[in-house]
Amino acid sequence: MASISSRRLRKELNEINAEGCPCGIKLLNADNFETWFFSIEVLGESLYQGEVFKLMFRFDSSYPISSPAVQFVVGPDSQAPIHPHVYSNGHICASILGNEWSPVLSVSAVCVTLQSMLASCKAKERPVDNDRYVRYAPDNPKKTRFHYDGKYPHIQHNIS
Amino acid sequence: MGNSASSSGRGHHDDSVDYGYLSPQGVYTGPRDWNHSIVTQFIVDRKLAPFYRPLEDYNDDWDDEQIMAARRELPESSDSGHSDVPATRTDSRDLSKPNGQPKRPGALKEPSRCPEAAVYRGAVECPICFLYYPSNINRSRCCDQSICTECFVQIKRTEPTATHMVSEPAACPYCVQDNFGVVYTPPSWRAGIGSEGTPPPSWPDSPKGSQHNVPSSSAAHKRRRKSFGHDSPDVVTTDQIRPDWEAKLAAVRAAVARRANRRIIMRQVGDRLIPVGVTSGRVHALPTEDGQDGGDNEGRGSRRSRRHPRSNGNSDLSQLLGQMGLGGQDLEELMIMEAMRLSLLDHEEQQRKEAEEKRKKDAAQNANGEASSEAPPSTAPTSGSSSTPESLSMTSPSIATGGRSTPSGRLAADSGASRSRSLTPVSGNRTPSPNRTVVGASNDTSSVSSQVDSEHSGASAPSFTVGNGEAHSAIPVESTITGTYSVLPDSLSMHHTDTSAPRLQGGLPMFSVDPTATPGAASFASSIFTPDSPGEPMYNVLPSSPDEPMGEPLLHVPSLSTEAGAHPSQ
Numbered sequence: 001m002a003s004i005s006s007r008r009l010r011k012e013l014n015e016i017n018a019e020g021c022p023c024g025i026k027l028l029n030a031d032n033f034e035t036w037f038f039s040i041e042v043l044g045e046s047l048y049q050g051e052v053f054k055l056m057f058r059f060d061s062s063y064p065i066s067s068p069a070v071q072f073v074v075g076p077d078s079q080a081p082i083h084p085h086v087y088s089n090g091h092i093c094a095s096i097l098g099n100e101w102s103p104v105l106s107v108s109a110v111c112v113t114l115q116s117m118l119a120s121c122k123a124k125e126r127p128v129d130n131d132r133y134v135r136y137a138p139d140n141p142k143k144t145r146f147h148y149d150g151k152y153p154h155i156q157h158n159i160s
Numbered sequence: 161m162g163n164s165a166s167s168s169g170r171g172h173h174d175d176s177v178d179y180g181y182l183s184p185q186g187v188y189t190g191p192r193d194w195n196h197s198i199v200t201q202f203i204v205d206r207k208l209a210p211f212y213r214p215l216e217d218y219n220d221d222w223d224d225e226q227i228m229a230a231r232r233e234l235p236e237s238s239d240s241g242h243s244d245v246p247a248t249r250t251d252s253r254d255l256s257k258p259n260g261q262p263k264r265p266g267a268l269k270e271p272s273r274c275p276e277a278a279v280y281r282g283a284v285e286c287p288i289c290f291l292y293y294p295s296n297i298n299r300s301r302c303c304d305q306s307i308c309t310e311c312f313v314q315i316k317r318t319e320p321t322a323t324h325m326v327s328e329p330a331a332c333p334y335c336v337q338d339n340f341g342v343v344y345t346p347p348s349w350r351a352g353i354g355s356e357g358t359p360p361p362s363w364p365d366s367p368k369g370s371q372h373n374v375p376s377s378s379a380a381h382k383r384r385r386k387s388f389g390h391d392s393p394d395v396v397t398t399d400q401i402r403p404d405w406e407a408k409l410a411a412v413r414a415a416v417a418r419r420a421n422r423r424i425i426m427r428q429v430g431d432r433l434i435p436v437g438v439t440s441g442r443v444h445a446l447p448t449e450d451g452q453d454g455g456d457n458e459g460r461g462s463r464r465s466r467r468h469p470r471s472n473g474n475s476d477l478s479q480l481l482g483q484m485g486l487g488g489q490d491l492e493e494l495m496i497m498e499a500m501r502l503s504l505l506d507h508e509e510q511q512r513k514e515a516e517e518k519r520k521k522d523a524a525q526n527a528n529g530e531a532s533s534e535a536p537p538s539t540a541p542t543s544g545s546s547s548t549p550e551s552l553s554m555t556s557p558s559i560a561t562g563g564r565s566t567p568s569g570r571l572a573a574d575s576g577a578s579r580s581r582s583l584t585p586v587s588g589n590r591t592p593s594p595n596r597t598v599v600g601a602s603n604d605t606s607s608v609s610s611q612v613d614s615e616h617s618g619a620s621a622p623s624f625t626v627g628n629g630e631a632h633s634a635i636p637v638e639s640t641i642t643g644t645y646s647v648l649p650d651s652l653s654m655h656h657t658d659t660s661a662p663r664l665q666g667g668l669p670m671f672s673v674d675p676t677a678t679p680g681a682a683s684f685a686s687s688i689f690t691p692d693s694p695g696e697p698m699y700n701v702l703p704s705s706p707d708e709p710m711g712e713p714l715l716h717v718p719s720l721s722t723e724a725g726a727h728p729s730q
Contacts, residue, residue: 003186003187003188003189004187004188004189004289007187007216007289007290007291008289008290011290012290061189061190062188062190064288064289065188065190065288065311065314065315099318100336102331102333102334102336103288103311103314103315103333104287104288104333104334145323145324
């Protein structure tokens, strides 16, 4: 693994361990600097009350210059949230994971962003092209070029 | 890579600037694709912070010793076993430096105050790599955030891709403003390169001159609240250190244009379209060729020479060779070729089975030359129109192989391996047999030719095997291409060949996909030469050219069945 990626992730991990995750987010597994798992739920009122999802982060050696591959885990014990920007295979259409990624963002920041994406959801529905996309989707969502335009509104992110 | 490695590899001269370095210190391990000499110059000019060796951690309470200890830790912390070249490089340099850091923090004692540690006083954390640097490192021009040089050089435009042919300027990672750039305020003193003799010129932002040996200028950057335009002379932008971005973009666009310009040549057999080749698509690359080449080909007819502008000059040839062999094969084209080859094999397999069924019948008919009525396997009802022996079309003079197979064999190879540019004047070499000489083709014949061909094609990359004697013996052969009509909405143009085969009115139309219809493509259209089976005529396929007179025979292909060279597909 490249030094920058693991070095920075180690620091992020230290921070998470020291300060904890943001509310509603729990670190499930970070045994290495390649794949991390979090559980994520929306606290407070939302369409997803009571639902807990699992997020997978995959980092390549160029993290944080390049974004992590982030998706919801779809498996026996977890499903992708039904959301206009979340495909049923767990892939997420969020600009901060694509062309609006910034190396200043962190794992925690991504979690919070996704949490607020869920929290602000108005209607539980799949993306219109879900079936088509899922049929041919690559394993790694980073290989998909999502369009973050009107149909798939930007997910705003704020950098403090 | 080269630059920085070599420059720092020497390590014998002092290549430090203000206790930082001219080359990266190993934070990132990816390709170093920025322009090294430009970056070096910016560092020497103090327009960009030097590559400071980062501190893994920092605490304001630390003394010099602790700072130096943290500083030394970097190379070691690349624990995961990858060879960290920059790290070792750094070591060797340090050893050779006159005032190099001692190996051990303990040895630092002698200078009561170590300037190299002092620069890290008030160190700041780079928000991207999370490492600590002297506080005077670069600040974003727009929002005044720290960024170390190591991270700065990683930020670049999005690479243009074939599907996304734009290259937006890099945005600030902090505030997302376009045209990311940084401003560097050097310390008020100088060390290393550029420090000889003169005290620093007057920097506008330089902190009070008093802190001569106390480098950290944490006060300095706090003052700046204004932002700089990306074209300000104080700003170093990501584009400036990668001046080749425009060339890269142009290269991608050219590649796409080339691809778009490429035609896929299809042959219709029965009711199926079979891709048999792909043209170069580089047709626009070579400028006017027609004028000078005259000699050779002109004699054979102007049509041809237009078709094969490349076959003429030696210079062309060498260029061509360079492009195909040494120049690196376009992988994608190879893959297309391979896909076509597989498609053909598939098709032939089917054909072979069909032919198999009819063989006995055909054989009987062969004898009296009436086979054609039955010829086309299931698909193409060769309504006996031509009813000529063509349908049997085994190759002519039992494959005049010896002589001709060579050119054709090479052709086959070429078309596979080298973007299908045919070097040999196609039909010129052909036996101008006005009518197909259908020799009572036996399977033997075809196999002979196939051997020859395979030998040739074996030498070079994917040549596709087109057809096998057996299968195609049942297929009608046409002789000339009479019409060309073209340009469907999406620029799919077809060249129909007129044959005796009734059904298709052309028997073997050719399609060329020509999305762009690049002007100029017309005249330099390279032709593809498709090796064919003995039973099939060979097509010289022409990219459709807008200015092509309609209906003019594109090619006169007198049943070249033979030298087409049967590629066995058994």
